[in-house]
Amino acid sequence: MIALSLAEIAEVVGGQTYDIPDPSVRVTGPVVRDSREAGPGSLFVAFAGERVDGHDFAAQVVEAGAAAVLASRPVGVPAIVVADVQAALGALARHVVGRLGTTLVALTGSAGKTSTKDLIAQVLRRKAPTVFTPGSLNNEIGLPLTALTATEETKFLVLEMGARGIGHIRYLTGLTPPKVGLVLNVGSAHIGEFGGREQIAEAKGELVEALPPAEEGGAAILNADDPLVRAMASRTKAKVILFGESDEADVRAENVRLTDNGQPSFRLHTPSGASDVTMRLYGEHHVSNALAAAAVAHELGMSADEIATALSEAGSLSRWRMEVTERPDGVTVVNDAYNANPESMKAALRALAAMGKGRRTWAVLGKMAELGDEALAEHDAVGRLAVRLNVSKLVAVGGREAAWLQLGAYNEGSWGEESVHVSDAQAAVDLLRSELRPGDVVLVKASRSVGLESVAQALLETGAEGEVAAR
Incomplete structure (x- = not known):
C-alpha cells in the first residue's frame, strides 16, 4: 500500500484514534486480516467472525510490528475505531486506488x-x-x-x-x-x-x-x-x-x-x-x-x-485448478477440486478425454453446489456426458447429488462396472488404490465444500516413492 499516516487513514475511513501516541506514524507495510501476516508497519483489520474475533489478536499483531489495528472497538493498543470495519476497509481501498x-x-x-x-x-x-x-x-x-x-x-x-x-x-x-x-x-x-x-x-x-x-x-x-x-x-x-x-x-x-x-x-x-x-x-x-x-x-x-x-x-497460478501431476509409476492425477459448476465440470471431462487417448481414464466427481431446482438435471447431464466421452470409470462420491451423477451414467448406458457410487472421499481413495494401473489418468472434481482435493493428495502420496514430477 502507499504509505499513509494513521491520522490520514482515520480521516479517510471516518474513524477515531485510540491509544495512538503519534498519529503521524505511517503505515508502510501491508493491510492484513490474518494476524499471522502482520509485520512491521502493517495495518491489521480486525473482523469479528462467528468463530474467531480478530480483536482478540490486537496486542499480538502490534507486538509483531503492526502500526495499528482497524477495529470496531478500542483494543488497548493503537487503533482506528470505526462503526463498520468492512465499510472502512472499502473506503480505504477506494481512496488508495483513486490516488x-x-x-x-x-x-x-x-x-x-x-x-x-x-x-x-x-x-x-x-x-x-x-x-x-x-x-x-x-x-x-x-x-x-x-x-x-x-x-x-x-x-x-x-x-x-x-x-x-x-x-x-x-x-x-x-x-x-x-x-x-x-x-x-x-x-x-x-x-x-x-x-x-x-x-x-x-x-x-x-x-x-x-x-x-x-x-x-x-x-x-x-x-x-x-x-x-x-x-x-x-x-x-x-x-x-x-x-x-x-x-x-x-x-x-x-x-x-x-x-x-x-x-x-x-x-x-x-x-x-x-x-x-x-x-x-x-x-x-x-x-x-x-x-x-x-x-x-x-x-x-x-x-x-x-x-x-x-x-x-503462462501456467496455472492458483492451486487445485486442472493441476496435472504425473506419479513416478505413470499415473496422471488431475486435481481440479477447487470448485465445480456444470460448465466447468463438462469442460474438465472433455479435457480428461483428450488427455487420456489410448489410456484408462477415471472421473472422480462429487456434488455441484447451489444449483437449486436445476441440481438433478445438471448432475444427471454430467453423468451422461462421462459415458458419451468414453470415460473408463466414473466414481461418484458423496450423497444424493453423487447418486444422481451415477444415475445419469447408468441411464446413458453405463450398466456394468463403468460407474460406481461411493459414500465419501476415503472410500474413493481405497477404490482407486486397489484398481489404478500405470498410465491411468484420474480427474478429481467437485464443489469446494466436498473437499475432494484430499483424494488427489492421497493418490499423490500413494505414488510418491520418489519425487513426484509436476507438469
Missing part, C-alpha cells in the same frame, strides 16, 4: 474467472508491474485487500469480481472503479441463489455499466460466443471489444486443436496481427480464457506476438 495512476482491469463470469485472471496477469506483467487477485479472493473483503497491495509502481491492477446476487458487483466496482471490464460468460454457477440465467446476466452486467465512456478510455471486453454476454453491449457507454471463435469477434481463434497431452493450440487473431499459441494449460475451455486475456492485453497496447508468447508460456 494511484493505475489502470484497473476487472473481470467476472460464471466460470473461468480465476484461470482467466491468472492469464491476464501473466500477460500484462510482461509489459509493466501488475498486481492481481490471489486465488479467488473476489468478494467485498478480498477485493479491497488486493487493491491495497498496489503501490506507486503498479501499472495494472487486475481484480476478479464475484457475485451471489444483484448489486454485489455494483458494490465492488464502487470500491475499485474499473477502466477495462471483462465478462466471460453467463452459466449455471449459483443459479439456485440467483433464480435463473437472466438474473445472473443482470448481475454480471453491472460491471460494464460501471465503466467510463469510450472517450474516457473505458473498454468492455465481451464474449461474442455467449448471447447473454454479447447483449451487454447495450448496457455500456464504453468501447466494446468482442472475443471468441465467432467470425465477428475482434479477437478470435482459428485452427483450434488439442495436442496429444490435451493442451490447446490455435492461431490468435487480433486487430493488430496474428500469431500462433500453444498453451501449457490443459483443456479446450482455456481457448476462450486465453482469448479474453488477449483482448484485454490488445486493448492495453500489446502486440499479437507479445500476447501469443505470454499465453504460450
